Amino acid sequence: MTRSQSMQPQSAVGAPVARVDGRLKVTGSARYAADHGPADGIEGVVHAVLVEATIGRARITGVDTRAAEELPGVLAVFHHGNAPRLPYRDNPFPDSINPPGERLRAFQDDRVRFFGQPVAVVVATTPETARHGARLVEVRYAAERVGTDLAAGTPGGEPETYGRGDVEAGLRSAEVRLEMTYRTGRNHHNAMEPHAIIARWEGDRLTVWEKTQWVADPRNELAAAFGIPQESVRCLSTVVGGAFGNGGRTWVHSVIAALAAREVRRPVKLVMTRKQLYSGVGYRPAYEYAVRLGSDRSGRVTAMAHDVRGETSRYESHADDMALGRMLYTTPHVAQTVSLVPLDVNTPTWMRGPGWSTAAYALECSMDELAHELGIDPIELRLRNEPESDPATGSPFSTRRLRDCYAIGAREFGWDRRNPTPGATRDGDRLIGTGFAAGAYATERMNAQAYARLDADGRVVVQSATSDIGPGTATSMSQVAADASACRWTPCASTWATRCCRPPRSRRWPGRWRASARPCRTRATCCAPGRRPRGHRPGLTASRRRPGRVVVRDGWLSVGTDPGRGETYPQLMGRNNRSHLEVIGSYEPPEESGFSMYSYSAIFAEVAVDARLGLVRVRRMLGVFDAGRIINPTLADSQAHGGMIGGIGQALLEHTITDHRDGRIVNADFAGYLLPVSADVPDVRAIYVDGEDREADPIGVKGLGEIVIVGVAPAIANAVFHATGRRVRELPITPESLLG
Amino acid sequence: MSSSQPVSGDPPPDASPWHVSRRTFLVVTGVAAGGVAVGLAVVDAAAPDAGTVARVALAVNGEPVVVEVDSRTSLLDLLREHLELPGTKKGCDAGACGACTVHVDGRRVLSCLTLAVRLEGADVVTIEGLAPAGGALHPLQAAFIEQDALQCGYCTPGQIMSGVGCIQERHTGSAEEIREWMSGNLCRCGCYVKIVRAVEQAAGEV
Numbered sequence: 001m002t003r004s005q006s007m008q009p010q011s012a013v014g015a016p017v018a019r020v021d022g023r024l025k026v027t028g029s030a031r032y033a034a035d036h037g038p039a040d041g042i043e044g045v046v047h048a049v050l051v052e053a054t055i056g057r058a059r060i061t062g063v064d065t066r067a068a069e070e071l072p073g074v075l076a077v078f079h080h081g082n083a084p085r086l087p088y089r090d091n092p093f094p095d096s097i098n099p100p101g102e103r104l105r106a107f108q109d110d111r112v113r114f115f116g117q118p119v120a121v122v123v124a125t126t127p128e129t130a131r132h133g134a135r136l137v138e139v140r141y142a143a144e145r146v147g148t149d150l151a152a153g154t155p156g157g158e159p160e161t162y163g164r165g166d167v168e169a170g171l172r173s174a175e176v177r178l179e180m181t182y183r184t185g186r187n188h189h190n191a192m193e194p195h196a197i198i199a200r201w202e203g204d205r206l207t208v209w210e211k212t213q214w215v216a217d218p219r220n221e222l223a224a225a226f227g228i229p230q231e232s233v234r235c236l237s238t239v240v241g242g243a244f245g246n247g248g249r250t251w252v253h254s255v256i257a258a259l260a261a262r263e264v265r266r267p268v269k270l271v272m273t274r275k276q277l278y279s280g281v282g283y284r285p286a287y288e289y290a291v292r293l294g295s296d297r298s299g300r301v302t303a304m305a306h307d308v309r310g311e312t313s314r315y316e317s318h319a320d321d322m323a324l325g326r327m328l329y330t331t332p333h334v335a336q337t338v339s340l341v342p343l344d345v346n347t348p349t350w351m352r353g354p355g356w357s358t359a360a361y362a363l364e365c366s367m368d369e370l371a372h373e374l375g376i377d378p379i380e381l382r383l384r385n386e387p388e389s390d391p392a393t394g395s396p397f398s399t400r401r402l403r404d405c406y407a408i409g410a411r412e413f414g415w416d417r418r419n420p421t422p423g424a425t426r427d428g429d430r431l432i433g434t435g436f437a438a439g440a441y442a443t444e445r446m447n448a449q450a451y452a453r454l455d456a457d458g459r460v461v462v463q464s465a466t467s468d469i470g471p472g473t474a475t476s477m478s479q480v481a482a483d484a485s486a487c488r489w490t491p492c493a494s495t496w497a498t499r500c501c502r503p504p505r506s507r508r509w510p511g512r513w514r515a516s517a518r519p520c521r522t523r524a525t526c527c528a529p530g531r532r533p534r535g536h537r538p539g540l541t542a543s544r545r546r547p548g549r550v551v552v553r554d555g556w557l558s559v560g561t562d563p564g565r566g567e568t569y570p571q572l573m574g575r576n577n578r579s580h581l582e583v584i585g586s587y588e589p590p591e592e593s594g595f596s597m598y599s600y601s602a603i604f605a606e607v608a609v610d611a612r613l614g615l616v617r618v619r620r621m622l623g624v625f626d627a628g629r630i631i632n633p634t635l636a637d638s639q640a641h642g643g644m645i646g647g648i649g650q651a652l653l654e655h656t657i658t659d660h661r662d663g664r665i666v667n668a669d670f671a672g673y674l675l676p677v678s679a680d681v682p683d684v685r686a687i688y689v690d691g692e693d694r695e696a697d698p699i700g701v702k703g704l705g706e707i708v709i710v711g712v713a714p715a716i717a718n719a720v721f722h723a724t725g726r727r728v729r730e731l732p733i734t735p736e737s738l739l740g
Numbered sequence: 741m742s743s744s745q746p747v748s749g750d751p752p753p754d755a756s757p758w759h760v761s762r763r764t765f766l767v768v769t770g771v772a773a774g775g776v777a778v779g780l781a782v783v784d785a786a787a788p789d790a791g792t793v794a795r796v797a798l799a800v801n802g803e804p805v806v807v808e809v810d811s812r813t814s815l816l817d818l819l820r821e822h823l824e825l826p827g828t829k830k831g832c833d834a835g836a837c838g839a840c841t842v843h844v845d846g847r848r849v850l851s852c853l854t855l856a857v858r859l860e861g862a863d864v865v866t867i868e869g870l871a872p873a874g875g876a877l878h879p880l881q882a883a884f885i886e887q888d889a890l891q892c893g894y895c896t897p898g899q900i901m902s903g904v905g906c907i908q909e910r911h912t913g914s915a916e917e918i919r920e921w922m923s924g925n926l927c928r929c930g931c932y933v934k935i936v937r938a939v940e941q942a943a944g945e946v
Contacts, residue, residue: 022885025893026877026900028827028867035826127821128812192831192839192928194892241829241894242928274832470891470929635886638931640893645930670836670926677923681932682916 002087012482012489013699016634019475021239021468030239033211034196034271035427038467040209042198046075048270049130050253051120051137052279056146056663057344060113060119060139067136068122073129079120083107087227095220097248099347101316106255107226112141113315114346115663116279118252123260123268146344146663150286150311155339160319161200162326162336164392170303170333174294178369182291182362183730185655186311187284190675191469191735193241193514194274195251195281199258200267206258213247215465221250222258240469245350245644246281247469253280278668282349283656285311285318288361291379299384303333306362312340313347320355323392324710325363327441327596352646353709356441361650361731364437364714369727372422377676378436378718379406379415390596398595398695399702401437401626405602405689409436409624412687413604423725430608432619439711443597443628443702444691445589452481453582458555458569460485470642471705472635479631480699485695486552487569536540553615587698595695599707600626603644603715609723614722614735616652620683623712628702631690640686640708647712649676655732658739775939798859800825801869809857815851815859816840821867825895827867831926838925839912841898841905842866867897870904880904889938891929899925903939912943 024030036042088105091098104113112119120137124130143608147153171177196464198209206226210218212235219233240247253270261268273281294303306325312318322338353360371378386403389396410416418434419425426434450464462481466473482489525605551560558566573581604622609615623644630636653674657667667673692700713731720738721727728737797804800823809818816833819825819842828851831839835853842851843865843925871878880903883889890896902925906912911921918936926936 018885018889019890021893022888022890023877025890025896026867026874026884028825028883028897030893031826032829032894034830035820037824037826039824126810127817130808132812192829192837192892192926194830205757240892242892244928271830274834468892470893472891638888638891638929638934641933642930644929669834670832671834675926675928676930676932677926678919678932678936679923681930682919684933697875713767 003173012479013629013631015479016632017475017479017488017489018510019472019635021474025239030238032193032196032241033209033237034194034269036209038197039101042200042209042267045198045267045269046123046125046255046264047093047127047130048092048121048123049127049134049267050118050256050270050272050276051079051122051134052276053112053115053117053119053141055112055141055143056115056148057144058141059144059464060112062140062578063120063144064138064140065120067138068133071124071129071133071136073125074133074258075123075125075266077120077122077133078107078256078260079139080107080110084263086225086255086259089224089227091224093220096217096224096250097214098221099311099316101347104252104315104346106252106259107339108113114279114313114344115146116276116665116668117346118256118280121256121260121270123264123532125602143476146660148343148345148658149660149661150309150341150343150513152660153311153341155309156342157317157340159337159339161338161449162392163334165303165333167303167305167333167335167417170428171294171305174302176295176370176373177295178291178293178366178373180291180366180369180729182289182365184287184289184358184361185709186286187351187389187439187504187650187654188278188656188673189242189244189246189281189283190277190670190673191242191244194272194277195247195253195270197254197256197257198267198269199261201258201262201265203411204228205232205234207236208254208258208538209236210250210254211240211243211247212237212250213240213243213245213467213469215467216286216528217248218250218254222255225255226258226262227652237467240467243469244352245354246283249282249349251281252671271308272671278656278665278673279346282300282353283353284346284351284358285320285348286498287358289358290424291362291366293366293370295370295374297374299370299374299381301329301367301370301385304329304331305334306336308336308338308691309341310338311343311345311348313345317342318348320350320358322355322359323442324356324359324440327387327390327598328363328438329382330383331385334391343424345658352643353441353706356706357404357647357650357713360437360439360710361717363727364439364711365717368435368714368718368721372721379410382406382438388482393596395596398443398593398597399626399628399691399692399693400598400600400603401689402600404425405600405624405626406438408687408689409602409604409622412624412685413622415604425723426611429611431611431723432606432608433719433721434604434606435715435717435719435722437603437711437714437718439601439603440598441707441710443599443696445697448587449454449584449586451582451584452485453571453580454485454573455580456489456578458572460487471639472632475635477633486555518718523591577617578651589697593695597693597696597702599628599702599704601707601711603647603710603711605715607716607719607723609720609738614738616716616733616735616738618648618652618682618716620685621648621712621715622685622687623708624687624689625704625707626689626691626702627704627707628696630688630704631699631701633688636688636704637686639704641684643705643708644684644686644712645676645681647709648680648716649674650709650731652734653680653715653717668681758807766827768917794857796857796860798862798864800864801866809856811855811857813856815844815854815856815864819851820855825866825868829894829897831895831898836926837895838902839895839898841906841925843901846908853920862898865901867901868901878904880938880946883938883941883945886936887934887938887941889931889934890929895925895927899927899935903935903942906939907943907946912939915940
């Protein structure tokens, strides 16, 4: 791997060091939102339980709270009939990621917009009493006809369109034409930690211990809802038990908890049930993705039309980014329409690899279908359509090592041993197939700011308002900090606290945010007391030299031409009577870089399909990723495994099922919504192609967390076709879809 | 949990209609014997409003506790909400994810499906009790760090308690056997490959 051009030795970045918060997490000491209590100074907390609508679309005609209120221990029941009116100032992007529309409000009107919408909340002294009370609240409705079926829905508004060339003419003149429609089921994030919040008011100031991927968002949304200054809201989020996108927004339950806390004048803890999460915190929307594809006999794709329909709610328009079909292949004639179909459902949100993983399923299955039709190897077909520059913009790619991904993956997976004929490979009762798919994900850069402090004892503290939902942010930040300050990377006491302030950066969300105006508080520490190398002479007044010539190694500062003379940071600071040095650095990506920047994936999967039962098992999977510089290969592997395993779920297991008669989700639990378990995951491996991307950002990273799921579902779907000869154009691929 | 700390002391600070129930800390005694502190904490974990209250004596992480417990309270909520042991996690509250796994009388159980009133005389061990605070980690805890068998960490306490059970049950003959016997513990971050490696590693050490 190439290193940056810094004179400083780069030793921490790239090292497979253990995560700094590992001990906290394996001892149960890491404190997630709902874990906070008296030990954190939260006294007298009471418990809130939501009452959900049991109807898909209605007007509430009455709420009978008497039975609940008579229950000893119940403090209050709030609903639209008695809840205070809240100011609910607008809080649009970029202060939030609220999509266009009118957000769901906490008990501000009598409308039921979807099955499971919170219609009341019971506050009680114990969780048991609050749960019991919630069951005693009776809500009466005037029912209205409900529409939740994407296939039967009508698009609202104008579709988003894209075009280049003349796709209809291109299709007409193509030697080979294919037309397919792919369907994807709705997926739920199902992070292991349920959304939870503890809200406490002190006068007009609100403190929340909240599950969030972006600590500024709860502050901004709660301030907007209650009409108070952003400075009056403090959001604390130490660790997050997974999110995968649904911790980006601040959902209505957080406002409800804060409302209840203000009214009962007690800290209120609200932990959503697993069932409530299915209608409370977003999901990956279901899609219909129609592809019309034209090609010549040699496999050059000349025209491609993508017509996409996705579900959204009636009160907000959530749109995923479907740009993959515009940039992955060199196709001269491309047209795309993306329509949103408003339904009586809660608003979807981004879920890992949003848009790109959905588009990859349709695009990469259609390419596999073309390869089969033409009798061309699927990888060779991709190579014949590989662009030299971004076909959507004409810009050069910053880095695009997709050919390397194909070559390395094919070699490591043993692709050349494959019999290309579908349904031709058996292992006893099982049909064996291998499949391949490519993927890409846009590299997103945002304004960022970090505070760094060098203490007299040589410790470096870096703070920035990011959160760690699992990738190991504190660890990788401290590695970057160690190299930037040329300090030895030592996992000191891992101080790790995220507090509200402007967000510095997240690769997870598209768009840009304003720069932080103050030091932020997520910390990464590395230790470097500084050690004088053996035999070296002290006494260099390094600070008087031109900074560019000073080389620091292991906390030892010297001039490049005379490494023997130098001093440590503590010596330098002691000589200058400084207790610490601090600096706030910020980064603002250029408006126009002139480059197209993406991470890339090549996914290889082998499946075994039970010939009689239709049961699909993944036997092994390999992902090769071009994600720029890898800060920590151990953490990267964990990310990559997780993405690929999530893709197994997307391909074979996960499907939120709605009963369209009343809009109810019928499998809102882990018994009915299947996630991959250990037994579903035998052998998963990730490889990263070498190379930082100097155009992407100062540390050469393109982003890994999203790309690792893009291409997984189509690779598995293509392997199922190869195993069985049957093309299933709907996810998840279930046994029943392969039988009969 | 420390026997020298009141587990809950939360008298109503005022006479407002919102005052919290008494969750009165009743007794704490400490007996030092051979350098080992043995405490008896008696906790009223039930609200006065609860329908049925029972007194249960059990041991949590080696320390005896007596709780006045609402008959509806799960072991999970007893640990998290009343004994201030939030290391055990609530993932589904329905016995389907394994995040709440603890040991009761040496067996791995789902604490969300275990009513606290059942636990008279039981010996409960949670993630907080697997290794001494600040001391050496259990080999499986160390293996989880070494193998990076975690990401967000939320399922990790349950995975580790389940993994210790899996090792004690000798279901570690092969990676395939470990996968089968660890499949009751969901990990949405997808750490399964490394979790199996960690259990394999610790099984060789225990």
